[in-house]
Amino acid sequence: MSKNIILFFIAFIIFSIIDLIWLAYVGRPIYVYYLGDFLRENPIWISAIIFYIFFIIGMIVFVIRPAINQLSYRYAVSYGSFYGFITYMTYELTNHAVIKAWPFGIVLIDIVWGAILSALVSVLSLFFYRRFCLN
Template sequence: MLQYVTAYISTVIVFLAIDYVWLTQVATRFYFDRIGHLLMAKPNMAAAGAFYILYVVGLVIFAVAPALKSESVVTAIILGALFGFFTYATYDVTNYATLKDWPFLVVVVDVLWGTFLGGISAGAGYLLTRAFT
């Protein structure tokens, strides 16, 4: 049980740190320029918090835990990237299919970001868990 708690804490710290830099330093202008008219003045932090909690639970269940079982960082990275790809693609392709002004470029960039973020976070979560347990 301690290993899974460590996996969650390690993965969530990495995920939040990388996504924070992406959202505040790198992609802010990109998203604002393309979907700014859809964005709230202030994000709903409770909903954002729920996303981060649930998303990292998914990363741990579907990527970090299998990697710990197989003792393979490559497994963590591949499964984390796949989890990121499918979850971000579900969100973005659904938006592209249902929202009038959802740009295809946002779909591509966001799905690539989710794939990268999932892989890196799961890989780092695995390595940190192995180091601390």
């Protein structure tokens, strides 16, 4: 199996676990409070999966692969957090600009979460890739 495919699955699993914990337990009360009327009872999972796939491909291209090439956790943390900050900010500020009732509290929470999540996924992907694929 190609090392890029292995890297994708490493990042996908890490991202999915961390983000699902956030969405199901930590962030859920926040989202219900701010966005209760907007939330679906049953999410459209295919949309979430498509987002995860392309978000992770972007992380691999712009953050994780360069961090592996440099063997640099500092690169993974700094560029991972920047990637998450920029991508989540794009989504949140667009929502805030065009959706009448989009709360600014959610904008701030999600931007910070995007930076933290992306930094964690980048560092952990680098760690597991180095541990299992570079030997």
